[in-house]
Amino acid sequence: xxxxxxxxxxxxxxxxxxxxxxxxxxxQAWTNRAGVEYVWFNNVETRPGQGYPRRYEDQEKWKGGxxxxxxxxxxxxxxxxxxxxxxxxxxxxQPELKDYYEPWTYDYKTLVDAPLGxxxxxxxxxxxxxxxxTKITWSANWDxxxxxxxxxxxxxxxxxxxxxxxxxxxxxEFEQTFMFYLPRICEHCLNPSCMASCxxxxxxxxxxxxxxxxxxxQCRGWRQCMTGCPYKKIYFNHKTGxxxxxxxxxxxxxxxLPTVCSETCVGRLRYLGLFLYDADxxxxxxxxxxxxxxYQAQMDVLLDPNDPAVIKAAREQGIQEDWIDAAQxxxxxxxxxxxxxxxxxxxxxxxxxxxxxxxxxxxxxDLLREQGHDAEDSDVLFGAIDALRIPVEYLAELFTAGDTxxxxxxxxxxxxxxxxxxxxxxxxxxxxxxxASVGMDGETMYEMYRLMAIAKYEERYVIPKAHAEQAxxxxxxxxxxxxxxxxxxxxxxxxxxxxxxxRPTPVAVETFNALRDRQTxxxxxxxxxxxxxxxxxxxxxxxxPAGLFPQHHPTEPPREGDREDALEGGGGS
Amino acid sequence: xxxFLWGVLPYIMVVIxxxxxxxxxxxxxxxxxTRSSQLYESKLLRIGSPIFHFGLLAVIAGHxxxxxxxxxxxxxxxxxESLYHFNALFVGSIAGVGTLGGIIILIVRRRKTGPVFMAxxxxxxxxxxxxxxxxxxxxxxxxxxxxxxxxxxxxxxxVSPWFRSLFIFQPDIASMAAAPxxxxxxxxxxxxxxxxxxxxxxxxxxxxxxxxxxxxxIVYRTRDKGASVANRHGWSDVGTHDRDTQHR
Numbered sequence: 001x002x003x004x005x006x007x008x009x010x011x012x013x014x015x016x017x018x019x020x021x022x023x024x025x026x027x028q029a030w031t032n033r034a035g036v037e038y039v040w041f042n043n044v045e046t047r048p049g050q051g052y053p054r055r056y057e058d059q060e061k062w063k064g065g066x067x068x069x070x071x072x073x074x075x076x077x078x079x080x081x082x083x084x085x086x087x088x089x090x091x092x093x094q095p096e097l098k099d100y101y102e103p104w105t106y107d108y109k110t111l112v113d114a115p116l117g118x119x120x121x122x123x124x125x126x127x128x129x130x131x132x133x134t135k136i137t138w139s140a141n142w143d144x145x146x147x148x149x150x151x152x153x154x155x156x157x158x159x160x161x162x163x164x165x166x167x168x169x170x171x172x173e174f175e176q177t178f179m180f181y182l183p184r185i186c187e188h189c190l191n192p193s194c195m196a197s198c199x200x201x202x203x204x205x206x207x208x209x210x211x212x213x214x215x216x217x218q219c220r221g222w223r224q225c226m227t228g229c230p231y232k233k234i235y236f237n238h239k240t241g242x243x244x245x246x247x248x249x250x251x252x253x254x255x256x257l258p259t260v261c262s263e264t265c266v267g268r269l270r271y272l273g274l275f276l277y278d279a280d281x282x283x284x285x286x287x288x289x290x291x292x293x294x295y296q297a298q299m300d301v302l303l304d305p306n307d308p309a310v311i312k313a314a315r316e317q318g319i320q321e322d323w324i325d326a327a328q329x330x331x332x333x334x335x336x337x338x339x340x341x342x343x344x345x346x347x348x349x350x351x352x353x354x355x356x357x358x359x360x361x362x363x364x365x366d367l368l369r370e371q372g373h374d375a376e377d378s379d380v381l382f383g384a385i386d387a388l389r390i391p392v393e394y395l396a397e398l399f400t401a402g403d404t405x406x407x408x409x410x411x412x413x414x415x416x417x418x419x420x421x422x423x424x425x426x427x428x429x430x431x432x433x434x435x436a437s438v439g440m441d442g443e444t445m446y447e448m449y450r451l452m453a454i455a456k457y458e459e460r461y462v463i464p465k466a467h468a469e470q471a472x473x474x475x476x477x478x479x480x481x482x483x484x485x486x487x488x489x490x491x492x493x494x495x496x497x498x499x500x501x502x503r504p505t506p507v508a509v510e511t512f513n514a515l516r517d518r519q520t521x522x523x524x525x526x527x528x529x530x531x532x533x534x535x536x537x538x539x540x541x542x543x544x545p546a547g548l549f550p551q552h553h554p555t556e557p558p559r560e561g562d563r564e565d566a567l568e569g570g571g572g573s
Numbered sequence: 574x575x576x577f578l579w580g581v582l583p584y585i586m587v588v589i590x591x592x593x594x595x596x597x598x599x600x601x602x603x604x605x606x607t608r609s610s611q612l613y614e615s616k617l618l619r620i621g622s623p624i625f626h627f628g629l630l631a632v633i634a635g636h637x638x639x640x641x642x643x644x645x646x647x648x649x650x651x652x653x654e655s656l657y658h659f660n661a662l663f664v665g666s667i668a669g670v671g672t673l674g675g676i677i678i679l680i681v682r683r684r685k686t687g688p689v690f691m692a693x694x695x696x697x698x699x700x701x702x703x704x705x706x707x708x709x710x711x712x713x714x715x716x717x718x719x720x721x722x723x724x725x726x727x728x729x730x731x732v733s734p735w736f737r738s739l740f741i742f743q744p745d746i747a748s749m750a751a752a753p754x755x756x757x758x759x760x761x762x763x764x765x766x767x768x769x770x771x772x773x774x775x776x777x778x779x780x781x782x783x784x785x786x787x788x789x790x791i792v793y794r795t796r797d798k799g800a801s802v803a804n805r806h807g808w809s810d811v812g813t814h815d816r817d818t819q820h821r
Binding site for chain 1: 602603605606607608609610611612613614615618619622623625626627687688691692777780781782783784785786788790791792793794795796
């Protein structure tokens, strides 16, 4: 057993209102640059729908993920190593910009600069790729809220599959039955096929927290990862010629903060925490023959952080106490393994995804309510879950490789929780038969309700900081705001011996001061606070502040000895 | 003049090629990429690019065969002059025409597809001129030796010995100077290509990912290595060692 830690996420789809705040804040944080205009590390798609990029789930076309070869061993669906190398010169199956969308902006300047005339000036859409006028025909969420409508519904690969299998028995009832939102980020898989596809070996998984990253220096732009990832969550920066992907906001995670998408989520539907898993068991688990057994295999790879044997093995692997502690308190572990509510997205891709989803009960509830039933009654709900084949089959194609029983089980638990808690809220005695009907006791169900419904920030995000003994490697850790010249110190004067004396100012403090300076003065940013240097993080692009380029020194620089004397004020060393 | 062209320039070329590549590898890892434009346009690329690249690999193999392996060796294994001749012309022409055809497709694509043309830098344009010139003059030497030159293939007695002599630092300038004019031009353009090589996108060839065949599929890395805020080359920590120790 080789215990490793993995940061994971669970999203409760019932709570997603499709507001796209996660997408927008993620874009602002990570992809508001030239070359990645079309890139959304986090996107929210309406299901049923095609998704982004269009029909990415159609693996017969895109060949993402793994499959088993004749001997039952894992093989990249797009082909082995030699075949990949032969595809270097032109990737035979690579999404093009039109599969995502052509990014655009508007010619806002015309609105301001247009000469006086009879016509209203119009801000024409301009392509961000060619700079020319363009016609907007698609975007990352063009079919937002159009889930399952006549024009779009049949384009969803999963709808196609479910319909084929139900032999058109039920025609197109999706538009009446359900629609829900699916926020997607990189899955930070245990068995990532993007990584396996990368000829340069530039994609790697961090040993400490399992976050999957692209080394921007090592990436050579061979583009095989785009094909390899079945979720199409690796993007090509067409300006730099390098692959980019969701980083799980690792700079935030390292200091114990949740990812931007989680932090800004209006519905508070995201949970972050640690999994402990057995790294040696991953390949075997991903090679299970029956795709419907992959869910269980993936669950078995996750280890119980309260098991003394696991704790012992984790310590032997150098996992710190605070991390083990965090793993024990992990909300994502509770939702996946204890309550067995969260399911992986498309386990049949065999990548062992680590972003999990609690399937939505709301389509069922909404329908019942519209039909005039009591949507909070457990019997009515249970009956409806069994009767409404289409939502269940659709959800099963998404989360369990088509195993409807598993999805039904989860939905029944959610329904039971609803009914059980309604009883309590109405002041009745808890009806213990409801939790019992889904194999739980009342206390566990109440705990589950707490985590699902009213968990606070610290309970939803249990993120251990990067190891304390590595603090000196992480610049910002342990940085107090009471630092000399920091925000806590009131006025910030120059140090007595000039800019270079004393300990270097932490970047966060310097940025704070520079930002304040920039916001409160009308001169070029950074002129005073930085004392002749330039903080490029804060430079607003106006002019060339002093210090942007090195000064030319006609005289000889001061000798080393002089400086030491000044520092020490003549004292002994 | 001959001394400079065939005795000095090759060494300058090597210094620039090797030195430039090392310099770029050290300081511009981020810029070291294919700068693929497949995201913009795929159809033509999927025809042109493989033809060009595979043709080029064959051309490189042909150059190795013709330049490095001495005439006496092929004769020793019983390869007749005419067989060699036929082989070189036949295979060489196919490879050369393929390479040229491929790059013509790619250049037409580059010019005609709006986004691809937008993404073309001046550096790229210069590189294409030199690259196409090298290919065209190379084909010319092959064709010229068939149709206009009655002596048949002469480069094995002129260019090849000179090429080999470069490696022992005793350049055989006289034999190169005796080679036909078409070979002179091709060689000079070739050297120009190698001199701009490290400073163009062509560097991607030096990192052809052959190690992919041998590496494990799943790559683990600890945060300390590379992933964290390690200091860049040529950068040093703010502060000095003595100051850190004194304040403790």
